[in-house]
Amino acid sequence: MAATFFGEVVKAPCRAGTEDEEEEEEEEEEEGRRETPEDREVRQQLARKREVRLLRRQTKTSLEVALLEKYPCSKFIIAIGNNAVAFLSSFVMNSGVWEEVGCAKLWNEWCRTTDTTHLSSTEAFCVFYHLKSNPSVFLCQCSCYVAEDQQYQWLEKVFGSCPRKNMQITILTCRHVTDYKTSESTGSLPSPFLKALKTQNFKDSACCPLLEQPNIVHDLPAAVLSYCQVWKIPAILYLCYTDVMKLDLITVEAFKPILSTRSLKGLVKNIPQSTEILKKLMTTNEIQSNIYT
Amino acid sequence: VDVCTFEKVGIRGTNIVVLGVEKKSVAKLQDERTVRKICALDDHVCMAFAGLTADARVVINRARVECQSHKLTVEDPVTVEYITRFIATLKQKYTQSNGRRPFGISALIVGFDDDGISRLYQTDPSGTYHAWKANAIGRNAKTVREFLEKNYTEDAIASDSEAIKLAIKALLEVVQSGGKNIELAIIRRNQPLKMFSAKEVELYVTEIEKEKEEAEKKKSKKSV
Numbered sequence: 001m002a003a004t005f006f007g008e009v010v011k012a013p014c015r016a017g018t019e020d021e022e023e024e025e026e027e028e029e030e031e032g033r034r035e036t037p038e039d040r041e042v043r044q045q046l047a048r049k050r051e052v053r054l055l056r057r058q059t060k061t062s063l064e065v066a067l068l069e070k071y072p073c074s075k076f077i078i079a080i081g082n083n084a085v086a087f088l089s090s091f092v093m094n095s096g097v098w099e100e101v102g103c104a105k106l107w108n109e110w111c112r113t114t115d116t117t118h119l120s121s122t123e124a125f126c127v128f129y130h131l132k133s134n135p136s137v138f139l140c141q142c143s144c145y146v147a148e149d150q151q152y153q154w155l156e157k158v159f160g161s162c163p164r165k166n167m168q169i170t171i172l173t174c175r176h177v178t179d180y181k182t183s184e185s186t187g188s189l190p191s192p193f194l195k196a197l198k199t200q201n202f203k204d205s206a207c208c209p210l211l212e213q214p215n216i217v218h219d220l221p222a223a224v225l226s227y228c229q230v231w232k233i234p235a236i237l238y239l240c241y242t243d244v245m246k247l248d249l250i251t252v253e254a255f256k257p258i259l260s261t262r263s264l265k266g267l268v269k270n271i272p273q274s275t276e277i278l279k280k281l282m283t284t285n286e287i288q289s290n291i292y293t
Numbered sequence: 294v295d296v297c298t299f300e301k302v303g304i305r306g307t308n309i310v311v312l313g314v315e316k317k318s319v320a321k322l323q324d325e326r327t328v329r330k331i332c333a334l335d336d337h338v339c340m341a342f343a344g345l346t347a348d349a350r351v352v353i354n355r356a357r358v359e360c361q362s363h364k365l366t367v368e369d370p371v372t373v374e375y376i377t378r379f380i381a382t383l384k385q386k387y388t389q390s391n392g393r394r395p396f397g398i399s400a401l402i403v404g405f406d407d408d409g410i411s412r413l414y415q416t417d418p419s420g421t422y423h424a425w426k427a428n429a430i431g432r433n434a435k436t437v438r439e440f441l442e443k444n445y446t447e448d449a450i451a452s453d454s455e456a457i458k459l460a461i462k463a464l465l466e467v468v469q470s471g472g473k474n475i476e477l478a479i480i481r482r483n484q485p486l487k488m489f490s491a492k493e494v495e496l497y498v499t500e501i502e503k504e505k506e507e508a509e510k511k512k513s514k515k516s517v
Contacts, residue, residue, distance in 0.1 A: 250432065279469065283318070293299070293317070293330050293346045 052106040052146075052153040063102060066160030067128060067138075071101065073167045074136040077263065080220050082247045083240065084172035085141045087255040090278035095269040098129040098139060104154060108147040126154075137267070142220065151223040159227065168202075169228055169235035170263040172255060173221045177241045181214050192242035192254040199225060202234040207257040211239060236263065249282050300431040301330070301341040302463045303401035304445075305413040306456030309481050310403035312341045313460040315431070315467075316474045331478040333486045335360040338373055338404035339478060343430045344418075345397035352396055356380050373404040373412035377422050385420025395419070399430045405482050426450075427459075433467040440466050453481065454497075461497050472498030 004010050035043075054063045063070065079088040104126035125144030131137040146154050177191040196206035197215055211217075217225065221237050228235035238258055242251040259268050268274070299315035314330045333339045334356045342349040359379050363371045371379075380400065388395045395418045402414045415430065416422040427445045429437035440463050450456045461475060468474050475498075477489040 290346060292344065293342065293349065 049107055050147070050150060052104055052150050052157055054102055054104050054157040056102050057100045063157070066156065067102060067158045068163060068167070069160040071130065071138070072136050073138050073164070075168050075170075075263070076138045076140070077170045077267075078140040078142065078172070078221075078224060080142045080171065080173040082143055083174045083242070083251045084255065085143050086247055086278065086281055087172065087252045088139065088141060090252070090281060091256075091259060091271070091274040092139065092264065092267050093129070094274060094277055095267060097132040099132050101128045101130050101138070103127045104142075104157065106144070106146065106150055106154070108145065108150060110145040110147070128158075131267070146220045146223075151220055154220065155223060155227050159231075163231050163233060165201075165231065165233055167233065168263065169224065169233060170258075170261075171221050171224055171235065171237040172240075172258065173237070174240045174242055174245070174251060175218070176245055177243050179216075179218075180241045181216070182212075186243075189241070192240050192244075192251045194254055194257060195239050195241065196236055197225065197239065198236040199229040199232075199234060201228075201232050202236050204234075204236075204262050206236060206238075207261045208238070247282065249278065252278060299330075299343070300429060300433055300437060300464055300467050301343050301401055302427075302429045302437060302441075302460050303341065303403050303413045303415070303425070304427045304441075304450065304456050304460045304463075305403065305411045305425070306450040306453060307411070309453045309456050309479055310405070310411045310413060311456050311460040312339065312401060312403055312478045313464045314341050314476045315464060316476050318474075330476060331486075331488065334376060334402070335364075335370060335404075336485050337370055337406075337480065338376055338402065339480060339486045340400050340402040341430075341478075342398045342400040344399055348396040349398045349400075352380060352383065352398065352400070355383060370407065372406045373402060373414060374406075374424075377402045377414040377416060381416045381420045381422040383420075384416060384418060388418070388420060401428060401430060404480060409482055411482070427463075429463065436467055437463050453479075458497060458501055461494070462501055465498075465501070 054067060055061065056063055068076070077088065077092070079085045106125065126140060126142040126146075129139045129141070131139075140158075174192075177186050177189055180186070180189065180195075182189070194208040195211040196208050197211045197217060198206060217237060217239060221239070225235055225237050227233075238255065240251060240254050242248065242254065244251055258264055259271070299317050301315070302311075302313045304311045304313075312331050316330075319325050331339060331341045332353050334353065338360070340353070340356075342352075356376055356379060360371050360376060363369070363375070380402070384396050387393045397418060399415065399417045402416070403412065405411055413425050413428065414422050415425055415428050427441045429441065431437075441459075444459060444462070448455070449459050457477065457479065460477065461472070464475050465471065472495050473491065475494050477494050477497075478486055479489070480486050
């Protein structure tokens with residue numbers, strides 16, 4: 001409403017939108033805020049689809065309590081990503097008898113299958129093992145991507161809501177060298193190379209230099225490390241920066257310095273045999289690609 | 294371009310140039326002959342590349358045409374430096390124009406010029422090229438180059454067979470499963486490119502192993 005020069009009142013167009021429009025907008029917003037039963041159903045379905053389920057090995061039923069609340073743990077080694085998993089498979093898992101304790105099944109957009117209920121055993125993405133001769137030593141082989149909304153669930157189902165502090169966690173993972181923040185050009189970096197990041201309570205020394213500032217890590221390794229820092233659990237993350245993200249012999253061998261640390265001491269016996277097993281793993285997994293010569 | 298590539302070694306001898314490459318395992322149903330890594334650009338020049346095979350094919354075709362065009366125009370075969378400069382200029386053009394991406398290959402170009410001197414050049418995707426006495430390209434190039442730096446001597450390259458053995462030894466540093474995964478090509482002065490058969494390579498490998506054994510025996514005798 002505006003008054004003209006002659007004193008008459010004229011309805012002037014409001015630049016902020018007319019009053020009617022404003023009312024309409026408010027109504028729309030309210031409708032948007034008001035969740036319809038369909039919306040709720042969709043949201044619940046999506047939550048169910050993205051649920052992280054921890055299953056017992058034999059019975060394939062869900063574990064009622066968190067994995068580390070059920071079993072006592074003194075050492076927990078987690079490998080995330082195909083290169084870290086290959087390293088543990090060749091060097092640690094064949095040096096002792098490891099028994100599968102359970103697996104974590106989850107689905108997100110990164111998974112290749114769309115069927116969430118019938119994931120086969122080969123697709124059990126996170127498998128948990130313990131050493132038969134010393135059942136408090138645990139190992140996790142995680143070769144899938146755990147999405148941001150699933151990381152908290154994963155941590156809860158594995159560590160529980162009140163974890164013990166007398167265990168030591170070692171995480172191994174890989175990252176592309178372009179993620180490494182440095183003023184040098186990535187071409188001059190000696191990739192693959194190892195960097196470490198540890199929680200305040202981890203008192204041992206790392207076998208490689210610590211990750212310099214800005215020391216940013218991502219995804220599940222970051223979630224586990226943050227969790228351990230909050231709960232004052234000694235944990236260390238060994239991060240291998242590499243220029244080849246697929247399964248690669250040189251990248252896996254870059255993890256070798258970790259074999260001499262306290263985290264893996266006593267768990268590795270036959271290194272030459274392990275190297276042979278690793279080579280075999282590489283050749284069986286080699287995708288016949290003719291793109292590169 | 295060092296990602297996912299296999300080793301290539303180039304050595305410039307006095308009377309011979311040697312190119313050795315790591316053979317990648319071929320699928321069972323694949324015809325091995327079509328997986329070529331060492332290509333002749335002309336009778337007296339050849340090249341080995343590391344990187345994207347399709348990009349290499351394009352570059353090699355253009356280089357081959359240029360070699361013949363040069364011969365027809367100036368009635369002289371190209372010098373190794375000329376054709377290297379041509380390839381490098383071509384690569385550089387693709388780094389500086391819109392909508393195109395660089396050629397993803399590094400190349401080792403070897404050959405003999407009319408003056409009878411052997412040449413070895415290396416190019417990379419940026420379009421730079423440099424002359425080398427011996428060089429390696431591929432994933433483990435650093436390791437191989439270190440080996441070459443230690444073992445490249447004037448004696449080593451004076452004799453043809455020594456130069457060939459040096460190339461094979463350098464490759465054996467990084468190639469898994471030994472001699473059967475090595476492909477070798479040589480150019481002798483005034484002679485065309487010669488590709489070694491698997492048997493010929495094996496002969497050299499056995500000779501190298503024998504020499505190594507003898508050297509170790511001598512060492513143990515000395516220490517005793």
